[in-house]
Amino acid sequence: MPKLPPAGRVSTVPAAPPSGNPARLIRGTFPLAMAGVCALLGRALELPQLFLPLMPAVAALPAMGRSGGRDVLGAGAAALGGVALLGWGARPVNVIAALAGVLTVTALIRAAARRSRRQETKLARLGRLAQVTQAAVLPRPPESVGGVRLDARYLAATPGATVGGDICGAERTPFGVRLLIGDVSGKGLDVVATAAETLHIWRELAHHESSLAGIALRMDTAVTRIHHHDGFVTALLINVYDDGRVELLSCGHPPPLLVRGGRASWLAGLDATAPLGLMEMVQDRCPTAVVRPAPDDWLLLCTDGVAECRNGAGEFYPLAERLTAFCGREPTVVLDDLEVDLARYRDGGCRDDAMMLLIRPPSRQHSG
Amino acid sequence: MLGSESCDRVVLAGRDEALTEVEDLLRHRRLVTVTGPGGIGKSALAGALARRPGLGPDAVVARTDLAPLIDPGLVPHWLARALGMDGPAGKPQLAALTEALGDTPALLVVDTCEHLATRCTEVLTALVDACPRLHVLATSRTPLRTPGLYPLSPVPLDVAAELFTEYARQLDAEEPPPDTVRRICALLDGLPLAVRIAADRLAHRSAADVLSSLTRAEAALDLPATAPGLPTRQRSLRDSLDWSLRLCTAEERLLWARLSVFPGSFELAQVLEICGDAALPPGPLVAAFTGLAWQSLIEPQPDDNEGTAFRMPRTTRAYGRQRLSLSGEERELLNRFLAWTLRAS
Numbered sequence: 001m002p003k004l005p006p007a008g009r010v011s012t013v014p015a016a017p018p019s020g021n022p023a024r025l026i027r028g029t030f031p032l033a034m035a036g037v038c039a040l041l042g043r044a045l046e047l048p049q050l051f052l053p054l055m056p057a058v059a060a061l062p063a064m065g066r067s068g069g070r071d072v073l074g075a076g077a078a079a080l081g082g083v084a085l086l087g088w089g090a091r092p093v094n095v096i097a098a099l100a101g102v103l104t105v106t107a108l109i110r111a112a113a114r115r116s117r118r119q120e121t122k123l124a125r126l127g128r129l130a131q132v133t134q135a136a137v138l139p140r141p142p143e144s145v146g147g148v149r150l151d152a153r154y155l156a157a158t159p160g161a162t163v164g165g166d167i168c169g170a171e172r173t174p175f176g177v178r179l180l181i182g183d184v185s186g187k188g189l190d191v192v193a194t195a196a197e198t199l200h201i202w203r204e205l206a207h208h209e210s211s212l213a214g215i216a217l218r219m220d221t222a223v224t225r226i227h228h229h230d231g232f233v234t235a236l237l238i239n240v241y242d243d244g245r246v247e248l249l250s251c252g253h254p255p256p257l258l259v260r261g262g263r264a265s266w267l268a269g270l271d272a273t274a275p276l277g278l279m280e281m282v283q284d285r286c287p288t289a290v291v292r293p294a295p296d297d298w299l300l301l302c303t304d305g306v307a308e309c310r311n312g313a314g315e316f317y318p319l320a321e322r323l324t325a326f327c328g329r330e331p332t333v334v335l336d337d338l339e340v341d342l343a344r345y346r347d348g349g350c351r352d353d354a355m356m357l358l359i360r361p362p363s364r365q366h367s368g
Numbered sequence: 369m370l371g372s373e374s375c376d377r378v379v380l381a382g383r384d385e386a387l388t389e390v391e392d393l394l395r396h397r398r399l400v401t402v403t404g405p406g407g408i409g410k411s412a413l414a415g416a417l418a419r420r421p422g423l424g425p426d427a428v429v430a431r432t433d434l435a436p437l438i439d440p441g442l443v444p445h446w447l448a449r450a451l452g453m454d455g456p457a458g459k460p461q462l463a464a465l466t467e468a469l470g471d472t473p474a475l476l477v478v479d480t481c482e483h484l485a486t487r488c489t490e491v492l493t494a495l496v497d498a499c500p501r502l503h504v505l506a507t508s509r510t511p512l513r514t515p516g517l518y519p520l521s522p523v524p525l526d527v528a529a530e531l532f533t534e535y536a537r538q539l540d541a542e543e544p545p546p547d548t549v550r551r552i553c554a555l556l557d558g559l560p561l562a563v564r565i566a567a568d569r570l571a572h573r574s575a576a577d578v579l580s581s582l583t584r585a586e587a588a589l590d591l592p593a594t595a596p597g598l599p600t601r602q603r604s605l606r607d608s609l610d611w612s613l614r615l616c617t618a619e620e621r622l623l624w625a626r627l628s629v630f631p632g633s634f635e636l637a638q639v640l641e642i643c644g645d646a647a648l649p650p651g652p653l654v655a656a657f658t659g660l661a662w663q664s665l666i667e668p669q670p671d672d673n674e675g676t677a678f679r680m681p682r683t684t685r686a687y688g689r690q691r692l693s694l695s696g697e698e699r700e701l702l703n704r705f706l707a708w709t710l711r712a713s
Contacts, residue, residue: 284445
């Protein structure tokens with residue numbers, strides 16, 4: 001699983017990679033060699049009428065691989081040469097039939113090759129478009145926001161997708177650095193629209209709402225209004241203040257892991273409220289907790305896909321233990337290791353979108 | 369189970385005049401605060417007004433109770449959620465709500481503003497100023513500093529008696545003797561919540577028993593309200609007074625306790641003499657006195673023509689007396705009161 005590109009930079013899928021010259025040479029000369037071998041065998045064994053019908057098959061050889069127009073014409077030419085060599089002294093009707101076969105097959109293969117080339121180009125363009133769209137719909141946070149260093153990893157439940165129901169965001173705002181990790185209920189690509197809308201609303205609110213509770217209440221209203229979604233969104237809202245305090249508000253979301261002195265543990269004392277979309281059920285209660293991280297502390301935020309990941313036997317992934325085991329190296333390496341480990345663990349178990357966001361608060365807070 | 373209309377009829381007995389007056393005031397001021405002590409029926413009155421088709425059929429009518437809210441910063445959010453309008457996410461909630469409301473005709477009923485009085489005043493004033501067709505009816509134990517104020521008085525004794533009898537009828541209890549009912553209601557100062565709580569006792573006891581238990585005012589404090597639909601702070605008179613106490617400053621709490629030595633009415637001059645000392649110097653005492661009056665915990669003596677005499681409702685006084693006793697000051701205050709009485713006579 002590659003590291004996610006930061007927002008704004010989009011890695012593109014190259015259109016039909018150019019094949020290497022040796023491969024092209026082999027593909028180009030293979031029909032010629034086959035035609036030659038057939039002609040020689042037909043002549044040597046004095047059985048040209050047996051080998052003549054094979055010539056259309058030689059002309060059809062380019063259909064076995066991805067071939068260009070020139071390969072098709074080359075194979076056709078080789079097959080015609082073969083017909084000429086074998087047709088010497090054979091019955092004219094056989095020669096004519098073989099000639100007609102070669103010409104028809106060449107024409108058909110050429111048409112098919114053109115069509116498949118066009119489709120490939122289109123697919124490649126769509127692939128590029130999908131990449132750009134996915135990055136635009138759910139951009140990943142940059143590597144650093146207002147001195148808070150971030151590292152994100154995402155394992156989508158849908159094969160080939162880099163978006164799903166998990167969202168994360170980071171914004172430098174007048175109220176400090178604000179972070180979000182969230183998980184839209186539901187599975188598959190249907191939740192992507194809701195995820196994008198939720199993230200968009202959070203970004204707007206993050207810049208204008210002075211309190212996390214205010215953001216949560218307004219996001220709750222927004223989630224209940226998203227017409228194509230009748231579920232809920234769990235979210236962890238975080239405000240990193242300039243003085244180093246970190247305020248957290250959990251809306252039905254797993255708490256973060258605190259990595260301190262090489263040991264990871266679930267952050268205690270975080271009283272969660274209901275998920276966004278269901279806050280009316282708890283009379284809009286929005287309890288927040290404030291922590292003050294020590295120097296070199298990390299916070300790992302994750303979604304249910306990580307916190308509640310199970311293997312084939314139904315056992316939960318021991319996230320805190322595994323993270324502790326990987327500690328002691330660069331955060332990027334730790335996260336890479338964790339991601340590989342998680343992907344291996346969940347293989348065979350139930351799969352959900354899984355997102356991890358590693359936060360390293362700014363070090364300037366400790367100068368005072 | 370009675371329908372809400374039938375409940376209204378009971379709860380709103382004797383409130384016809386108040387309903388008309390508040391509706392008129394609301395029409396002219398667009399922002400009205402109904403004030404009065406806990407349990408007097410502010411929310412019931414506001415609820416009844418919200419159900420009246422005063423603003424036309426298209427009007428948005430929304431209601432919210434701010435009692436559970438602690439953070440004053442979230443007042444606009446609670447109003448927005450009650451109205452079901454959020455406005456653009458790119459603006460702070462108050463500005464966004466203002467924009468969303470625009471000139472939509474709306475009646476917003478905001479219950480329990482007292483613990484967030486300053487913020488409520490700011491937000492409600494700003495909303496009403498910006499939205500020309502918005503009407504706001506707030507209820508608060510402390511008056512909001514807005515032009516439209518409506519102090520709600522306890523119901524007259526005969527209305528309270530009717531209320532009590534009606535509740536008794538709902539419980540299928542034996543018809544209580546009118547004289548006993550009037551005495552019960554007098555002991556409860558005609559406070560509708562207290563009347564309702566006392567009437568609930570008739571399910572298990574006779575009216576005479578209820579009366580005899582109420583002669584000790586302290587007993588009235590802890591009678592549990594069994595009627596459904598009452599908020600937590602109104603499950604008993606003590607809960608209601610606890611809520612009021614939380615809104616008081618330290619000086620107001622001290623004065624509340626000390627004022628409980630007065631069995632009847634009192635004037636500020638007497639209060640200064642008996643309740644004032646180093647812990648409660650004249651300046652803070654006068655401020656606390658005004659504060660208690662502001663929060664309807666003491667009220668002008670009804671039959672006093674000069675308007676200088678105040679009294680404390682009986683259960684409010686019983687609550688204060690318990691706090692005085694707990695503080696260990698009771699004997700000292702009683703001595704001062706006796707000394708003053710002897711001097712005055």
